[in-house]
Amino acid sequence: MTLPAKVKTQLGLHHGTNASRQWFARASAVLAGGVSSSARSSTTGDLPYPLYMTRGAGSHIWDADGNEFIDYLLSYGSVILGHQDPDLTEAASAQLNTGTMFGTCNTLEVELAEQISHMVPVAELVRFSNSGSEAICGAIRAARGYTGRTRILKFEGHYHGWVDVLAISNRPGEKDAGPLDHPLSQPHSRGIPQGIVDDVLIAPWNHRGHVRQILDENESELAAIIVEPIVANNACIMPEAGFLDFLREECTRRGILLIYDEIVTGFRLARGGAAEYFGVRPDLIVWSKAIGGGFPVSAFAGRRDVMTPIASNTVKHGGTYNGNPFCAAAALAVLRKINEPGVLESIHHHGDGIIDAIRQSARHCGVPCCIQGMGGMFQVVFTADGQPLRHYRDLLKADARRYGIFRQALLERGVHINSSGSACWFVSAAHGANDASTRDDLNYACTAIGEAMRLCASA
Numbered sequence: 001m002t003l004p005a006k007v008k009t010q011l012g013l014h015h016g017t018n019a020s021r022q023w024f025a026r027a028s029a030v031l032a033g034g035v036s037s038s039a040r041s042s043t044t045g046d047l048p049y050p051l052y053m054t055r056g057a058g059s060h061i062w063d064a065d066g067n068e069f070i071d072y073l074l075s076y077g078s079v080i081l082g083h084q085d086p087d088l089t090e091a092a093s094a095q096l097n098t099g100t101m102f103g104t105c106n107t108l109e110v111e112l113a114e115q116i117s118h119m120v121p122v123a124e125l126v127r128f129s130n131s132g133s134e135a136i137c138g139a140i141r142a143a144r145g146y147t148g149r150t151r152i153l154k155f156e157g158h159y160h161g162w163v164d165v166l167a168i169s170n171r172p173g174e175k176d177a178g179p180l181d182h183p184l185s186q187p188h189s190r191g192i193p194q195g196i197v198d199d200v201l202i203a204p205w206n207h208r209g210h211v212r213q214i215l216d217e218n219e220s221e222l223a224a225i226i227v228e229p230i231v232a233n234n235a236c237i238m239p240e241a242g243f244l245d246f247l248r249e250e251c252t253r254r255g256i257l258l259i260y261d262e263i264v265t266g267f268r269l270a271r272g273g274a275a276e277y278f279g280v281r282p283d284l285i286v287w288s289k290a291i292g293g294g295f296p297v298s299a300f301a302g303r304r305d306v307m308t309p310i311a312s313n314t315v316k317h318g319g320t321y322n323g324n325p326f327c328a329a330a331a332l333a334v335l336r337k338i339n340e341p342g343v344l345e346s347i348h349h350h351g352d353g354i355i356d357a358i359r360q361s362a363r364h365c366g367v368p369c370c371i372q373g374m375g376g377m378f379q380v381v382f383t384a385d386g387q388p389l390r391h392y393r394d395l396l397k398a399d400a401r402r403y404g405i406f407r408q409a410l411l412e413r414g415v416h417i418n419s420s421g422s423a424c425w426f427v428s429a430a431h432g433a434n435d436a437s438t439r440d441d442l443n444y445a446c447t448a449i450g451e452a453m454r455l456c457a458s459a
């Protein structure tokens, strides 16, 4: 297979990366580590510096050297409509000309909460904030305030933000992780107080017996179990059939709240997110990323009774920027569009095309791997036997070197995906638009995947 001549000259690292190298040197003098988020230090695979992106339009982005890529990172799924979506741009521009913030109640936050409640029925009462981590803090406080209990059960390898409250056992090394039936609570960073670490219990994903035992031992102290319903930060490990139902039943029986961290899955898996997709309702849900389409908006919401302590101010939650009209206008435009028939379906359809291409090229080249997730968000994992991962520790055994080769080959050909392999590919409505240019994107990406897989096979 050869690349179509037209795009071959356009996409990929054809202009070199000298400008990015220079920007990184400049950044390193004034930004700690040259970056604004620790995860970005290592986002470029083979290159010793990150690529500096300067422009995005539709499904494509451009870096400071003028290299063009099809963007399947999409700001970790945030840019669900694609870059510069006309409806979103129009809504945000109109609000820029109307006033971006008043620090008071405003009408758009009400309309946005109504839209969310309409799309996700469990969201009976909503509160807004600005980033995923912040909204997680709100949901955890709500859970603790409602139950009067302190401890939280989270799963090893699930990511719920950088803040102290849950930055525990995000990615522990095998040596530090402890026994599988009782994983240790390992702070993700220095600077997290031990008292906070002790309040977070860790369980292995998809292991009912171990989870039940940990619950038996700690039931009276547990406020909530929190999950990433599809583990976006662990190569899209899926919940095994019945696992979410099992958690639901255990929580209900023991008076523990079930929280879905839908910061990635929300408004992406389905209009009603993972709650709708898997048919299992949590008590609280947290959203960010897709809800803002690239604007900093997040929210937590849930059952009326669980959110009532917040409503009555017995449990406090605040924030100057919460529900500001600028971001609320943007989020409303995003959710209204996602709610239109066919939009999510087209996203999933494009993703299914990519998944098929990875699967077929892997089979053709004899490269064992599994693809996890679904059309809107997925990841390929190079496992020795091609079997899907069951929980975090399986990912430690996957062939990271092979993923690195695959990713670098795609980047060189102008297909931009996550560098580490622990996060996912994301698809936007701009990829799924089904016009000539997005069909070209799909054909182009599939061809590049075939070539990258061949390199994987021979490496």
Ligand SMILES: Cc1ncc(COP(=O)(O)O)c(C=O)c1O
Pocket: 076, 131, 132, 133, 134, 136, 159, 160, 161, 162, 228, 232, 233, 261, 262, 263, 264, 288
């Ligand atoms: C599942 C999940 N939860 C929480 C967060 C934290 O969100 P933020 O980076 O906006 O604070 C992320 C971010 O990637 C995430 O993927």
